[in-house]
Structure formats: C-alpha cells, structure tokens
Amino acid sequence: MATPVIRLKNRFFSFWRQDSFIKDIFSLIIITILIGGAISFGLAWVVDAYFGDTVTGLIGDVGQYDLILHVREDAADMAKKELEKIIAQNFPGAEYKQAPTVAGRANFLLALPDEYKNREVLENIDSYFSTLPGGNGHTFIIAPVVTVRGVQFGAKGMLIKRLQELPGVKFAFVSGSNVLAVLTEDADSKAITQKAQEILDDYRTIEVRFPMGYQIKDISATGERLVMAIQDRIQPKLVKDVTLSEETSDMQAFLDALVEMKRFLLGYASEVEIKLDPSAALRVGDRVVLQGASPQPLVVGDTLRPDNLVVDIISIQGDTAKGIITQGDISDIAHGQLEFSAESGQGPIVTKSYRLERGTDIGQLVGETIIHNDRFELMLAIDESIKLLEELEVMAAEADETSQHLLATLDAYEDTLDQIARVEETLRSVNQSLDGPLTQLGRLNIDELVSTLKNTGKSIDYLLATMGLVNPPSAGQLADVEQSYSEVQGRTGLDQVLKDINPVVQLLRKFRERINQFALQVDTFGSLAENSDLVHRLMQDIGGATTSALSAMEQVDVDALRQDLKDITARLKAIGNLDTELVRRQMQDVRSTLPDLTDEEIGRSVRLIDRYIGGEVIPGERLEILVDSGVRADEVKPVIAEMLGTEDFSVLEAPIGTLQPDVRGILFSVLREVRSTIAGLTAVVFTLIILWLDHALIVTALRKLIPSRKQVAKGWARIWQRCLPDLAALYSGAVGGTVLLGSYLLSGGAIPLLSPVHILIIGVLAGLGTAALSERISPVSEAEIYAGLSLGMRKTDILREIVIPEGRPGISNLLNRRKLRFQ
Amino acid sequence: MGTIHLEIKNLRKKYGDFEAVRGVNLEVARGEVVVIMGPSGCGKSTVIRCINRLVEPTEGEIWFDGLPVHDLSQKEMVSLRRRIGFVFQNFNLIHRLNVLQNVMLGLIYAGVDKDQALEQAEEALRKVGLLQAAGKRPSMLSGGQQQRVGIARALALQPELMLWDEPTASLDPILVREVLDVMEDLAQSSGTTMVIVTHEVPFALRVADRIVLMAEGQVVEEGAPDEIFRLPRSGVGHKYLEIITSQYHDVTEMRRRILPGHRTEGKIIV
Ligand SMILES: Nc1ncnc2c1ncn2[C@@H]1O[C@H](COP(=O)(O)OP(=O)(O)O)[C@@H](O)[C@H]1O
Ligand SMILES: [Mg+2]
DSSP: OOOHHHHHHHHHHHHHHHSTHHHHHHHHHHHHHHHHHHHHHHHHHHHHHHHHHHHHHHHOSTTTOSEEEEEEGGGHHHHHHHHHHHHHHHOTTOEEEEEEEETTEEEEEEEOOGGGOSHHHHHTHHHHTTTSTTEEEEEEOOSSEEEEESOOGGGHHHHHHHHHTSTTEEEEEEETTEEEEEEOTTOOHHHHHHHHHHHHHTEEEEEEEOOTTOOBSOHHHHHHHHHHHHHHHTOOSOEEEOOSOHHHHHHHHHHHHHHHHHHHHHHHSOEEEEEEOTTOOOOTTOEEEEOTTOSSOOOTTOBOOTTSEEEEEEEEETTEEEEEEEESOHHHHHTTTSSOOTTTTOSOEEEEEEEEETTTEEEEEEEEEEEEOHHHHHHHHHHHHHHHHHHHHHHHHHHHHHHHHHHHHHHHHHHHHHHHHHHHHHHHHHHHHTSSSOOHHHHHHHHHHHHHHHHHHHHHHHHHHHHHHHOHHHHHHHHHHHHHHHHHHOOOOHHHHHHHHHHHHHHHHHHHHHHHHHHHHHHTHHHHTTOHHHHHHHHHHHHHHHHHHHHHHHHSOHHHHHHHHHHHHHHHHHHHHSOHHHHHHHHHHHHHHSOOOOHHHHHHHHHHHHHHHHHOOOOBSEEEEEEETTOOHHHHHHHHHHHHTOOOOEEEEEOSOEEEOOHHHHHHHHHHHHHHHHHHHHHHHHHHHHIIIIIHHHHHHHHHHSOOOSSOOOTHHHHHHHHGGGHHHHHHHHHHHHHHHHHHHHTTOOOTTOOHHHHHHHHHHHHHHHHHHHHHHSOOOHHHHHHHHHTTOOHHHHIIIIITTTSOSSHHHHHHGGGOSOO | OOOEEEEEEEEEEEETTEEEEEEEEEEEETTOEEEEEOOTTSSHHHHHHHHTTSSOOSEEEEEETTEEGGGOOHHHHHHHHTTEEEEOTTOOOOTTSOHHHHHHHHHHHTTOOHHHHHHHHHHHHHHHTOGGGTTSOGGGSOHHHHHHHHHHHHHHTOOSEEEEEOTTTTSOHHHHHHHHHHHHHHHHHTOOEEEEEOOOHHHHHHHOSEEEEEETTEEEEEEOHHHHHHOOOSHHHHHHHHHHHHTSTTHHHHHHHHSTTOOOOSOOOO
C-alpha cells in the first residue's frame, strides 16, 4: 500500500527514531543556536561599547565641539600653530583639541564660544581658516542641529528664513549643499525635525530634462520665460527659476551684479528722450547726434565733431525713443547754445537730434530731444539741503529769540489794554463831572485821568519798544525758514502772530501821539481851567481815540496768540535739538558717493556691460523650477510643451532637500549598523566554527552509518534514492541554515544588503560545503565504527561512545559527556 | 557434521558497478571451523562482512541459526551481532578506551550489568593472556597483543559464531605466532563455529575442518585441507596456493608431508 516515497520516508524516520541520537542533535542545535546568539550578541555589544567610547574620544561629547578642521597629516604641526593664532585673533575663547589622524588627515576639533556661533561666522568659516597650512576643509559637528541635505540652491535662503522662524532654532546656516538649523540646548529636536519636514513638504522642485544633445541656448532666459508661463497659467503661490546650480551660480551672481550695476549706472546717466518724427525710422542700437558743447549748430551732411553729443538708442516705444549718452556729457551743453545750466539744474534740456550715419556723418533729423539728469538734480537738491541746514541752526536760535520777544510783547499788549480800559473808565467819570460847571470833583477826576493816561502812555511805549525788538525783517526771514520746514514740521505761525498784531500797533502809535498831545494840553490845564469848552473838546478827542484803540486791541485774541507762540517755541526748540551736523555730514556722504562719471563714461560702461551680459548666456540641457507643493509636474508639462513647442522632454518632481539626522546620529546609527553587522558576521563565523567542530564529524559518521540499500529502487523512489545517500549533506545544510539563521536572529544581527532569507541560504550553503569537506575536516575512524557495529552497538551508542568523544572539543562533545558510559 | 549453523546462498555484492562477490554459496555446520583462502581482492572480506552485515549484501540470502540475516532490520541486527564475534585484520580497537574498556564495551551496551561485564571481560582477557594489560591503552601494546585484545573483545560476548578476517595479516611475522596460538586453542577447545579468513597455511591445515578457496568473487574449490592442497584445479587458486606455500623455508619437506604426490623442485616464479 505504501508508495515508495512514503516507504523511504518511513525508513528515514524509523532510522532517526531507533537512533535516539536525533534527540541529541536537536538539543545540540537548540543549545548551539542559543550559544551562537549569545556570543554574537555579546561580541557585538563589546565592540559597540568600545567603538562608542572611541567615538566619544574621537569627536567629543555631543555639542562639545562645533566643527572638525581637516588638515594634511604632514602639515599638522604647522597647522596647530596657525590655528592657535587664528583662534587668538578671530575667536578668542575658542577651544581646540587634536583628534586622531585618520587616513592621512589630521583633525582638529574646535569649540567656538557662543558669540561666534552665528550664521555669518559659520557660513564663512573657511575664510577664517584659509591660512591653515594643509587645510583640507571642515565638517560641522555642531549640536543639537537639524540638517537638511541636498538643498536646492535656489531654495536655501527661503529655507533658512523659514527654519529660523521655528521656535527652538537659534539660527540656520548654509554649509555646501546642506542647510543646518542649530537648535537651542533644550529644544525638542524631534518636534523641530518634524516641523522642518513640514517646511520641506511645502515646496518641491520641478526639473525639466531634455534629451541628449538638446541644448537650450540661454538657460537663464528660458527659465525666466518658463516661470512667467507657469505663473500665468497655474498661478502657484511660489514659482522661481533655480536652474543654475551652485557651480554656475558664481557666474550668475556676477551677471546679476553686472545687471544691477547697469541699472545703477543708468539711474545716474542723463536720460535722453526723443520724440520721434514720423519719418524717422529709428531702431534700437542706432545712434543719434546732439549739438552738445559745440558752438556750431548741427547741419545735415556735416561730420561729427568731438564736442557733439552722441546718444545710443536703447529702447523705442511708440514714437518715443530712449537712449544713453555715449559721447560727451550733459554738462557740456551748459557751455553751448542753451540757457540750461547743469549747475543750476533748471529743468530738462530740449534740443534737436540727428541720426548718426556711418559713425561720423550727421544724417536726418529724428526729432525733438529732452534730456533729464537725475544725477544733477539730486546733487543739487543735496547741496541746497546742506546750505539750508547750515542756516537752520542760526535761524532757529533767532526765531526762538523773536518768539520770546513776541511773548513779552503780548504781555505788554495786555498791560496796555488794561491801561486803556482804565483810561476809558476815568474818562467816563470825568465826563460825568463835566456835565456841570467845573467843580472840585471834576478837577480831581481830570487829574486822575491825566495820570492814568500817563501810565497808559508808558505801557504803550513799552509795548512799542518790545515790538521794536521783534525785528520785523528778521521775522520775515524766519518765515522763509519756517516755510522751508513747514513741510517737515507741518505748521506755520510766527508771521501770523505778527500779522495780527501789526495793524493794532499802528493804531496804538496814533493813540500814543494823542496821549502826548493831551498830556501837553492838560499840563497847561490850570490856565485853561475856566475854559470848559476846551476841556470838553479835549475830552471828546481823547475819548474817541481811546474807544477806537480799545476796540481794535480787543479784537486781537491774545490768549490764542500766546498759545500759538508757545507751540512755535516748542517746535523751534525741536529744530534746535536736531543734530544738523550729522544730517549734513550724511548728506555730504551721499553726495560724494554719487558717481563722478560723465554721461559718456556711463554710456560706455553700460554698453560694455550689455555686450558682456549678451555674450555670457549659460547653455544647458535641464531647467529647474522651485514651486510650492501645490504644483504638480503633470500640470506643468503642458505649459512647457506649449512654451517650447516640443513634447520631447521629461518632467520630474523632487523635494527641495532631505532631512538628515545630525552627525552624531549618523555616527551612532553607523555604530548600530556596525554592531548588528558584527553580530551577523559573528553568527556566520560561529556557524562555520560549529559546523567545523561539531557537525563535520557527525556528517562523516552519518555517512558511514547510514546503511546502503540492498536493492536498487525503481521509478520515483530511484530519484529519492539518489538523493538519500547524501542524507548527511542534507543534514549538514539543514543544521547550517538553522544554526546560522537562529543565532543571527537571536543576536539581533543584520548584515547590510542581506535579508534573513539570504542568511538562511548562506547557512545552508555553509552546511553543504561542510558536508563536502567533512571527511577532510573531521575524519572518523571507520575501523572503530565497524568494531562498534560488530559488537552489537546501536548507531546512537557508537556516535556517543566512539565517534563524538574522539572528535574535536565542540559543543556536541561537551553535551555528549553526560552520555558516556566510559568516561 | 551437525546441523547447519550458517548458510550463505547465492551471495552477491556490488560496489558500484564492480561485482566483488558473484554468487557465493556456503554452508557451515555448528561447531565447524571453515577457513576461507584466496588471493587478495577475491572477495573474502566482503563475504565474511556480509555475514553480520557490516557490509550490506546486494543479493542472496544469509541464514544464521535459522534467522534470515539478510532480512533483519537494523534493530534486529544489533542483537544478532552480539551473537557473532568479529575479529578484524587491523584489530579495530577503540583508541579512547583502555584494554579492559574495549573488552567491556560490547557487554555494557548489550545490557550486561557492570560487575558481570567486568567478570566476563577479565575472563576473556585471561583467555588471551592479557589480564595484566587491562588498564593499558591499546597504543601501548604490540600488534600481537592488540589483536589478542581484539579477540578477547569478541570472546567476551560469548559468541556462537566467530568471524575472523585475516587476524594476523597486519602483524610482524614474529608476532603472528602468539595470535595463532590463541586462535588454535580457541578453535580446538571452544567448539564455537568459526569462519576464518587467513593465508596461514600450516594453521589452516591444523585447524580447518574445511577450506574454501575463493577466486574472483567465487568459490573455486572447497574441501578438506588435504584435498585442497593436493589437487588444485582452479588456475587462480593454483597460483595462489603455489605462492602461499612457497613462503615457508622447508617447503619441499612440508609439501612432501601434506601434499603427497606433488613433486616440485626449486622456486616457483610468481
Ligand atoms: N568498500 C568497497 N568499495 C569498492 N570496492 C571494494 C570495497 N571493498 C572491497 N572492494 C573491492 O572488492 C573486491 C573484493 O575485496 P575484499 O572482499 O576486500 O577482498 P579480499 O578480502 O579477498 O582481499 C576487491 O577488488 C576490492 O577492491
Ligand atoms: Mg580482506
């Protein structure tokens, strides 16, 4: 009933069953795996502990040092001296330590004092150590840190800005293609790492690759166009051309600087604007001639004179052409036929321009030309301002004085007003007493009137005297100053006060004269005492004058004026407090930084820059655009296709950078890897040793003990039979695989690139290899086996009592001890 | 003779494609001493090892004491082998064990209790005259002594059948005597059935009840010692006999004595 396969299987199992050696084998394998796992783990642990210490010894504790300076080994001593010098000079307080030399490189660990740990220093660290002999770069080990690797060149600034906004980030800086965010000591680096990842996730780069051989002629311009197209079509939050990599970026920076320079120069050049005649077919790049400093008017057909002005046309829009002067200077025109003077900066120049033909001939009239010069205008404005500033201080002092006088005047004014009011009152009582014949009372009243009038006269005199101190011409000048500064200060006032008071003063003068007259006549009153008519006339006279003076004076709101004056005084004080000297100096600085270039020089420089920029375009086969993460590559593709008119390109998305654990983290992860690798390798070695010590012997013995079959099987069984003779090899492979995989897994081993399946295969192969060589590794005395057999010993007993004790001292030997009958 | 103790029927053994034994038939009666002779490589060892299945026969039957040896399981073989003593050409002593332990080995694993085993082992050693060497390592002994230990080891189990595979062939000529003496003593006094492979002609003449001459995997001659040496019929057997008998210095006298009628002068060229 039993099929050959089952029969063979049964035979195999019965073989193992009757020989309980299989149990020995099982316990042997289990114990072997346990020991192998323990040894592998233990060795790896020891190595790990050793390396961990070594690493600490090598680069210090976390955060102890900030960077490693690499120096050629032979220059180490010199470098040390220089390093000390550099530290003393640039980083006083910094500490350094010489770390072990690795692969021909001496290493110096450097700890910078906190005040030097900032973006400026760290980004330029190479420049500080450029004099280090044999210097070979540096590695940052600053900690705690979050490092973003492979950051897109164009994204660095933005990334730094955003990282620095994170709480816990002290500052961020660029090192090569990395951006490092240095954290505060107590920062939650995990949280920050996650936040940094979120930032990275906000952006992506889109790379456009063209097939081999396809070259974009001006990559910069194309990138710019693409950015515009994307902006137009997709309207992302962010789109930026970052095509130019770091290598080309120096060139790009230079080009950018040139462009900036051009813009700067053009800003100071005279601006030439030509209202083109309809007949003038002028194009960009053409040149036109202006009369300039030449006394001779331009005549068609004449040749160009050196004192003419030549203008290069740089742009044409509608009927207006713009250009820059490439021969002569705007100031030359001042000496010419025009009323314009550059020094006076009086508005634009208007003149005629003619086409310049063949470089020297004056051609057709092209139109009316207007020349502006911001440079002159600015210079002038500054000069004026400086002059004004110089006067300002004096004026402010004067104005202050004036206002003080005015305040005194106002006081006198009020006194006078009081006096006049009293005059009026006295007059009233005099008039009453004068109704009858001149009585004694009447005389008394007149006496009082006279004395009151005398006092009033004194008040008016005082008022006028103070008025005289006000110095009206100076006040006028002050008004000018005030006017100039009204824009700054926002109000005027002094002149208003004066304006209000002046007419009243005129009236008061007249009143004073009347008082004088009156007093003169009253002095002679006694003789006129009986002449009541005269008295009446006098009274009426002075009464009218008093009333009109009083009513005029009352119209002036003295309190309001006083308030105004107080405000003005305060403002003048503020002006006086201005550090006018500083302002003046700064304005002079500004003036001196204005390029002292003629239009011709500017024009030529601009032309040179243009020519250079025009020639220096960077070709390439890829474009790179920085966008926000809302933009998808497949969205961009049609935009590019339309723009370039080809579909022959590919579009890739990439992150703008990837996070990397800090150097320490890497080291320790490397160590972890080393540790598990060592564990794994130890497991392999252990397995080989075990196979060699224990199992080669068992394999050899099994080969001799497994009975060969009497009959040759047929069919399928034959195939089995073919395999079975090397049951011992199968055993060896199984043991190799089991032991290796078991101890490998148990030890936590992990050899890079090898999965447990690989490990199993290696184990099996090692086992099979051992089986192949077993006879040579562990010969077994066949004679003794036969002796055992002949004595009626079971195979198990033969293995235990004869084979294994005579084998090598392995685990099986150890375990077998307790099974021995003959110790 | 008495009852058949051992019967070999049409025994064949192939080593790969090479057939070392080609249909050997042999009957051994209880208590009979059979000597197998024949040139080297003719298959003597193979035959004798097939008897206790140290070598697995390819074909044929082996009956021992009515048991189909060829058909027994490994387990049954274990107990069967305890009944069959085997003496190896190269002694096959266990180097790790001393003389006494070697002799006790079979007994202990046969389940004999320790005291009994010790007694039996000492008895066996006494028989071969080596009791005094009981504590020695085999490597300390001479070849003859080692073989006597090998004999004692086989004897200790008190076997019903003793198989000897050229027990003296590895010995210096000077040591052969002591072994042969022990063997002769056993053969003549124990009454044990024996199958002996040897080239020792005088020994065979003295001890053998029957001599089986083998050549090229087959039995070519079989008979009483006198017959065998007197009338060699097989070509190979003849040559072999010439050689083994020529080893002795008094060859002519010996021939005259054991092989009457066979007159050969001078040396035989091999
Ligand atoms: N294990 C073996 N494998 C292959 N051939 C063998 C083996 N044992 C013996 N032989 C061969 O079988 C033949 C008989 O050998 P054997 O029985 O030892 O001869 P004898 O004992 O008569 O010298 C010889 O040719 C020998 O080479
Ligand atoms: Mg032999």
